[in-house]
Amino acid sequence: MAIIAQLSDIHLAAGRDGEVDDGSGPVRALRAAVSSLLSLPARPDAVVITGDLAESGTAAEYTRLHALLSPLPMAVYPMCGNHDVRDELRKAFTEHSAVTDTGLYPQAPLQYAVDVAGVRLVCCDTTVDGHSHGHMNEERLGWLDRTLAAAPDTPTVVATHHPPFPVGMRFIDDLRFVDPAGFVSVLSRHPQVVRVISGHVHRASVGSLGGTVSTTCPSTYRQLYLDLTAQGRAAFTGEPAGFAVHLVGDDGSATTHFAPTGNYRPLMDVE
Template sequence: MLIAQLSDPHVRPDGVLYQDVAPSNAQFAAAIAALNALDPRPDLVLLSGDLVDKGMPAEYARLRELLRGLEIPLLVIPGNHDDRDVFRRAFRDHDYLPDSGPMHYAAGTHGPVRIVALDVTLPGLHHGVVDEAGARWLDETLAEEPQRPTIVMMHQPPFETGVPYLDLYACGEDQRLAAVVSRHRQVERIVCGHVHRFMLLRFGGTLLCTAPSTTTAIALQLRPDARPASHLEPPAFLLHHWRPGVGLITHFLPIGTFPGPYPFA
C-alpha cells in the first residue's frame, strides 16, 4: 500500500502570497500534479494540517478547487492555522470527520493499513496537547484492531526538535501519548506536520516522522538564541510504502522538475 503525505500547504485566497513571499496555491497545485503522475499511483493521500493560512472561508473555497484536481482518495486533519468550524463546513462531504468536538477518527477502508487521526490542536493557539480524553480515545481505538498495521496522524509533533522557535509550538503531554502508543505494537508510524521539515526519531516504541511543507521550509537552526527564519527550499512530500513482511518504508520526494533520468543507478 502506498500512502502519500502532504502537509502545511497554507492555501491563501487567489492572488495572495503566503507571508507575502511564497505562491502557496501554485505550489500545492504542483504537489497534486506530482502525486497524480506517480507510477504506481498512491492508494491514499494524507493531508496533515494547516490546509489554509488564516482559517478564512475564501481560503477553504480555493483549497477545495485545488483538491478537485487530486485523483486519489484523501484524508484530512486540521492544524493550528485551520478554523475547526470553517474546516468542518468545507469538508462536510468527508463523512469520516466527526460532527463536533476534536476531529479524531479511524479510517480503514482504503487498504491494509489503518489510519488513525488524533486531533491535538487547540483552537486559537499554535501549540497542541494530547489531553486525557484524546489519549483514552486513541487507546480504545487502537485496541479495536491490534493486528492491523496502523499509522497515527496528528499535526503538532510531540517532541522537542532543538529549534527554539519551533519548540514553542510543539504538542504537550508527549509522555501521555508515548505511554498509549507503546501498548500497541501495530503502530508502524506516527506522522505529523507543523514544522515544515522532515524529521525522524523513535517515539513510544515506534518511529515518528514529520512531513515537509509544500510551501516553505522553516530554517533548521539549533542555537538556543536563533531567531525565526524560513527558506524557499524545494517543496516536498512523503511517500509511505507498506508491504507484508517488510513493514513501512518512508521516502522523501522533492516536488519539481530536475535533470535526468540518466541511464545509471
C-alpha cells in the same frame, strides 16, 4: 502494500477581499504538489494532509483548497493544524463522513480512523483552541486508545499535526506537543503502530518515540530554516517544497520517502 502520501502546512491564504488569489505562492505551490503526486509511477492509495491547510481558517480558503485538490483521484484526508478552524474545514470536505462527524457540537475534535489498502490511518487532533502549541487531553487519548484497540492486528499509521518529539529547533519546540507522555503511553500498548507522522515543522525530520519511528513532513509551501543553536532563529528559507510518501506492508514493515515537489523525470537508466 499501502502507499500513503502526506502533504502538510499548505497555508492557503485569502486576501483582503476574502478571496484566494490563484497567483499567490501557496496556490502555485499546492498545484505543484498535486502535479508531483500525479506524476509518481506508483500513485498513492490515499493522501493525508497533516494540518495548517489554511492560513486563517476562512470558508473561502477551504473552498479553494478543496478545488485545488480535486484533480487527485484518490481519497484525501484532511487534519487540523493550529491555523485551521475545524467547523469551516469540515464544511469543505463533506465527502468524508469520518471527517464531518461532529457528535453533538461543531468544534468537536477532528479525529477519525480510515482503512487504506489494508492499513489503518488514525488521524488525531492535537490542536488547542486559541494557541499554537499541541496537546491531547484525557478525552482525546481515550479515543485514541479505544480506536487502536479496535484493530490490534492491522498495521497502523498514526497522524498528528504537532510532532510528539523535540526536533531541536527552538522556534518549533517552543510550540511543541505539550506533555506527550500520555500519547507515548497509549502507543506503547499498541505494537501495531508502525509509524507516527506529523506536520508543523515545515521540513523533514525523523525521531524515535517509545520505540516507534516518528517523522515530520516538508511543507508544500515554505520550509523553516534549520537552526539548531540555542537561540534558534525563526526564518523561512528558499529550500524547495516537498512531501512524504509512506509505504506500509501487510507484515508491518514501514518505509518513508521524502521528495521535493516538481516533475522530475528519469535522466538515464542505471546500468
